[in-house]
Amino acid sequence: MQRRSFLKWVIHGLGALFAALLGLPAMAFLLDARNRPARAGQLKTVARLNDLVEGVPHQVVVQETRRDAWTLHPNDVIGRVWLIRRDKEAVDAFTTVCPHLGCSVNFEEKNKLFICPCHGGTFEISGQRVDRPGFVNPAPRNMDRLECRRDPTDPELIQVKYQNFLQGQPTAIPKS
Amino acid sequence: MLGKLRDWCDHRTGYRRLVSVLLIEHIPGGAKWRYVWGSCLVFVFAVQLITGVLLMTAYSPSDSTAWASVYFIQYQMDFGWLIRGLHHFGSQAMVVLLGVHMLQVVIAGAHLPPREVNWWLGLGLLGSVLVLSLTGYLLPWDQKGYWATQVATNIAGNLPGVGAWLQKIIVGGPAYGHHTLMRFYALHVGILPPLIIVLIIAHLAVFRRHGVTTTSAWEGAKGREGEGVTPGADSWFWPDQAFKDMVASMIIFAVMLGLVLYGFGHKIDSPPQGQSFYDRVARAGQDGKGANLDAPADPSRAYPARPEWYFLSLFQLLKFFEGEQEIIGTVAIPNGTLLLLALLPLLGYCRMRRFGHVFGILVVGGLATGAVTLTALAIAEDHSSTEAARKFQDELKNADELAHRSVQLATAGIPAEGPVLLLRRDPLTEGKKLFGQHCASCHAYGSELPENQKMVTASNLEDFGTQEWIRKLLENPASPEYFGHTKLRRMQNWIDTTRSKARKDGKEGELEKEFDDVAAWLAGRPRANTDKKPDLSPGRQSFQKRCQRCHSFENEGGDSTPPGPDFTGYGDADWVRLMLMSPNSHLRYSIRNRMPAFRDLEGTMGEINRLDIKQIRDRFRKELADDASEADKKKKEQEIAEATKVIQLSDIERELIIRFLLKDYRVVFGGEPISGPPKEKHENTKGENSN
Numbered sequence: 130m131q132r133r134s135f136l137k138w139v140i141h142g143l144g145a146l147f148a149a150l151l152g153l154p155a156m157a158f159l160l161d162a163r164n165r166p167a168r169a170g171q172l173k174t175v176a177r178l179n180d181l182v183e184g185v186p187h188q189v190v191v192q193e194t195r196r197d198a199w200t201l202h203p204n205d206v207i208g209r210v211w212l213i214r215r216d217k218e219a220v221d222a223f224t225t226v227c228p229h230l231g232c233s234v235n236f237e238e239k240n241k242l243f244i245c246p247c248h249g250g251t252f253e254i255s256g257q258r259v260d261r262p263g264f265v266n267p268a269p270r271n272m273d274r275l276e277c278r279r280d281p282t283d284p285e286l287i288q289v290k291y292q293n294f295l296q297g298q299p300t301a302i303p304k305s
Numbered sequence: 306m307l308g309k310l311r312d313w314c315d316h317r318t319g320y321r322r323l324v325s326v327l328l329i330e331h332i333p334g335g336a337k338w339r340y341v342w343g344s345c346l347v348f349v350f351a352v353q354l355i356t357g358v359l360l361m362t363a364y365s366p367s368d369s370t371a372w373a374s375v376y377f378i379q380y381q382m383d384f385g386w387l388i389r390g391l392h393h394f395g396s397q398a399m400v401v402l403l404g405v406h407m408l409q410v411v412i413a414g415a416h417l418p419p420r421e422v423n424w425w426l427g428l429g430l431l432g433s434v435l436v437l438s439l440t441g442y443l444l445p446w447d448q449k450g451y452w453a454t455q456v457a458t459n460i461a462g463n464l465p466g467v468g469a470w471l472q473k474i475i476v477g478g479p480a481y482g483h484h485t486l487m488r489f490y491a492l493h494v495g496i497l498p499p500l501i502i503v504l505i506i507a508h509l510a511v512f513r514r515h516g517v518t519t520t521s522a523w524e525g526a527k528g529r530e531g532e533g534v535t536p537g538a539d540s541w542f543w544p545d546q547a548f549k550d551m552v553a554s555m556i557i558f559a560v561m562l563g564l565v566l567y568g569f570g571h572k573i574d575s576p577p578q579g580q581s582f583y584d585r586v587a588r589a590g591q592d593g594k595g596a597n598l599d600a601p602a603d604p605s606r607a608y609p610a611r612p613e614w615y616f617l618s619l620f621q622l623l624k625f626f627e628g629e630q631e632i633i634g635t636v637a638i639p640n641g642t643l644l645l646l647a648l649l650p651l652l653g654y655c656r657m658r659r660f661g662h663v664f665g666i667l668v669v670g671g672l673a674t675g676a677v678t679l680t681a682l683a684i685a686e687d688h689s690s691t692e693a694a695r696k697f698q699d700e701l702k703n704a705d706e707l708a709h710r711s712v713q714l715a716t717a718g719i720p721a722e723g724p725v726l727l728l729r730r731d732p733l734t735e736g737k738k739l740f741g742q743h744c745a746s747c748h749a750y751g752s753e754l755p756e757n758q759k760m761v762t763a764s765n766l767e768d769f770g771t772q773e774w775i776r777k778l779l780e781n782p783a784s785p786e787y788f789g790h791t792k793l794r795r796m797q798n799w800i801d802t803t804r805s806k807a808r809k810d811g812k813e814g815e816l817e818k819e820f821d822d823v824a825a826w827l828a829g830r831p832r833a834n835t836d837k838k839p840d841l842s843p844g845r846q847s848f849q850k851r852c853q854r855c856h857s858f859e860n861e862g863g864d865s866t867p868p869g870p871d872f873t874g875y876g877d878a879d880w881v882r883l884m885l886m887s888p889n890s891h892l893r894y895s896i897r898n899r900m901p902a903f904r905d906l907e908g909t910m911g912e913i914n915r916l917d918i919k920q921i922r923d924r925f926r927k928e929l930a931d932d933a934s935e936a937d938k939k940k941k942e943q944e945i946a947e948a949t950k951v952i953q954l955s956d957i958e959r960e961l962i963i964r965f966l967l968k969d970y971r972v973v974f975g976g977e978p979i980s981g982p983p984k985e986k987h988e989n990t991k992g993e994n995s996n
Contacts, residue, residue, distance in 0.1 A: 201718025
C-alpha cells in the first residue's frame with residue numbers, strides 16, 4: 130500500500146508541476162493586455178478658428194498615430210470632438226463620448242442641447258449636465274472637457290489633446 | 306469538509322463511478338513502460354488543445370494579419386514564445402509518438418483480430434494528425450509555410466479529373482489569399498480537433514473492450530492471443546500504469562520545453578533597454594527562444610521551399626518520379642501505403658495469424674526504415690556539394706536574413722496593409738535595390754555599386770552628407786569620389802585659390818579648422834531655429850565667411866552667378882528630395898545640372914509634374930536674350946534638354962531611395978506628405994524680392 134500511495138503522490142506532484150509550468154505562463158499570456166497602457170494624447174490641430182461660428186458646436190475629428198497591437202496607423206482618426214467657440218478668443222472642446230456608457234453625443238439644434246441617442250444623457254451647450262427636477266439624467270457627470278489651445282506658432286489653428294475617460298464615474302478619470 | 310462536498314457532488318452526479326471506470330483498469334501481466342505511448346499521445350494532444358486555444362485568443366487569420374499576429378505572439382506578448390513554442394514542438398512530438406505507438410502496436414500484434422477496428426481508428430487518428438500538422442504549418446503565413454503548403458495543394462491539383470476543381474475548393478479561390486488561411490484555420494481549430502477527440506474516445510473505448518495485448522512477439526508467444534504467457538503479476542492502471550504514463554509524459558514535456566528554451570527564433574538585435582527580469586523572461590522570444598518565424602509570405606519573393614521534416618520523406622520520394630509518373634510518388638505510393646496498412650489486420654485470421662503478425666512488423670518496420678532513409682537522403686542532398694545544394698543553401702541563408710530583418714522591422718509597428726510591406730518598404734532591402742536600378746548608373750555607393758566602375762559619372766554616395774563625407778569633399782572636390790566625373794569645377798577652383806591664399810598668409814591651419822567646423826555644422830542638417838535665435842556655432846560662422854557667397858542658407862547669400870546649391874538643411878530628407886525631384890531648381894544646380902529629375906509621371910500627380918518641368922524649361926529659355934542668334938538658341942535648347950531630363954520614379958520608391966541614402970532604415974509607410982513637387986519657398990521669396 131505504501132508503494133501505491135508513493136506512486137499516487139508522484140503522479141499528483143508531477144501533475145501539479147506540469148499545471149504550474151503551463152498554467153502560470155498561460156495566465157500571464159491571457160493577462161497580457163495589462164502591458165499596453167493607453168497612450169497619452171498629444172495636442173493636435175483640429176480646426177481653424179475662423180471656421181468656427183460663435184455659439185455653434187462643430188464636430189471635428191482628431192488624427193494621430195495609433196498603435197493597435199501589431200499595427201501602426203501613422204495618421205488615424207482616434208476620436209471626435211465637439212468644438213464650441215465662446216467668443217472671439219476662447220474655444221471649448223468636449224469629447225463626443227458620453228460619460229454614461231460611451232455612445233456618441235449629438236447636438237440638438239432645436240433645444241440647443243447635447244443629447245446622447247442611446248439612453249438620453251443630456252447636457253447644456255456649455256457641456257454642463259442638465260439637472261432639473263423631474264428629469265432623470267443618466268449621465269453621471271458633465272461632458273468630458275479636453276485640453277484645447279491656440280497653436281502658439283499660428284494662433285489661427287485650434288489644437289486639442291484627445292483622451293478617453295472611464296464611463297459611469299462621477300468625475301472624469303482618464304483611461305489608463 | 307472536502308469529503309462531504311465530494312459526497313454531495315457524487316450523490317448528484319455519480320462522478321465516482323465515472324472516475325473508477327476510467328481509472329480501474331485491470332492490466333494482466335502488470336504495468337509496462339511499453340504501454341505508455343498511447344497515454345503520451347493523449348497528453349501531448351491535451352497540451353496542443355490548451356496551447357491552441359490560448360493561441361486562438363491572439364491569432365488573426367487573414368492575409369494581412371496572420372504573420373503580424375504571430376509575430377506579436379512570439380515577440381511582444383507575455384510568454385507568447387512559450388505557448389507558441391510548445392504548440393509548435395508539440396505537433397512534432399505527436400508525429401514522432403504516432404510512429405512509435407504504431408510500431409509498438411504492430412510489434413505486439415495488437416492490430417490483429419479482434420482489434421482490427423481499433424487499428425483502423427488509429428489510422429484515422431494518424432491521418433487527422435497529419436492534416437492537422439499540414440494546416441497548422443500554413444497558419445503563420447510566413448514564407449516557409451506559404452511555399453511548402455503551395456506544394457501540397459498543387460499536388461491535390463494534379464489529381465486526374467477532379468484535381469483542378471478540388472484544389473480551388475481547398476484553397477478557397479484561384480490563388481492563395483484570405484480564404485485559404487481561413488479554411489485552413491477552420492480545419493485546424495474547428496473540424497480536426499473535435500474529430501480527433503471523437504476518434505480518441507472511440508479508440509479508447511474499443512481498447513478497453515479488448516484490454517492490453519499481453520502476448521508479444523518478443524516474448525515468444527504460443528498459440529492464440531490471450532492464452533499466452535503473462536509475465537509478471539497483474540496490476541491496475543491506477544496508480545501503477547498511470548505512474549509510468551505520467552513519468553513518460555513528463556519526459557516528453559521536458560523535451561518539448563527543452564526545444565522551446567533552446568530557441569529557434571530570430572533575435573531582436575536591439576531589445577528595449579531597462580526591462581525587468583520578469584519582462585525578459587516573459588518576452589524571451591526577443592532573445593530567440595521558441596519556434597522560428599520566417600519572413601512574411603510574399604508571392605513576389607522566391608523561397609527555397611521544403612516541407613516540415615516529417616514530410617521530407619514524401620518530398621524525397623517525389624524526386625524519383627518525373628512528368629506523368631509524378632502522380633505515383635505524390636498520390637499512388639502514399640495512398641497505397643495507407644491502404645496496405647489498413648489491410649494489415651485482415652492478415653490475422655485463423656492460420657494466417659503468425660504470418661500476418663510477422664508481415665505487419667515487416668511492413669511497418671520497412672516503412673519506418675524507408676521513411677528514415679528517404680529523410681536522410683533529402684537532408685544529405687540539401688547539404689551535399691552539388692551546385693543545386695549550394696544554391697539551395699544560399700537561398701536559405703538569404704531567406705533567413707530576410708526573416709531576421711522582417712522581425713527587426715516589425716518591432717516599430719506593422720503597416721495596416723500587411724506585413725508583406727515590411728520588406729517591400731524597407732530602405733535597406735528595397736531602397737538599396739532601387740538605388741542600384743535608378744542611381745547606380747551614375748553614382749557609386751562605396752565599392753559595392755555599380756559593378757562597372759567605368760560607368761560612374763557622379764559622386765560616390767556612401768555616407769553621403771556625413772561629416773566625414775563633407776570634410777573629404779572640402780579636401781578635394783574634384784576627386785573621382787565627388788565631382789571628378791562631372792563638369793563641375795568651380796568648387797575645386799575656389800578651394801585651390803583659397804588654399805593657396807591661406808598658404809601665402811600662413812593661415813593654412815586656420816582654414817582647415819574652418820573646413821572642419823563647416824563639415825561638422827552641415828552634417829547636423831542645419832535649418833533656421835524656430836525661435837529665430839541666431840546660430841553662433843563656429844561652423845555657421847565659417848560657413849558665412851567662406852561658403853555663403855555661392856551657397857545660400859535660409860534665404861541668405863548665394864549671390865554669385867551662377868549660385869551653388871542651397872544648403873538649408875543640407876543632406877536631410879527634404880534637401881535630398883528636392884535634389885532628386887528638381888536637381889535643376891535654382892536651389893540646386895540650375896542649368897548646370899546634368900542629373901535627371903526623378904518624378905512620378907504616372908500617378909495622380911503626373912500631370913502636375915509634367916507641367917512643372919515645362920515651366921522650368923520655359924524659365925531657362927527666358928534667360929536667353931531675345932535677339933540671340935539661331936546657333937545660340939540651338940545651343941541653349943540643347944543645354945536645357947540636358948539639364949531637365951526626367952525619369953519616372955514613384956513617390957514611394959523615391960522615399961525608399963532617400964532613406965537608404967540617409968541610412969534611415971525605417972519602413973516607409975506612405976501616407977506622409979510625399980506626393981507632388983517639393984516646396985520651393987526660398988525661390989519664390991527671392992523672385993518676389995527681385996521684382
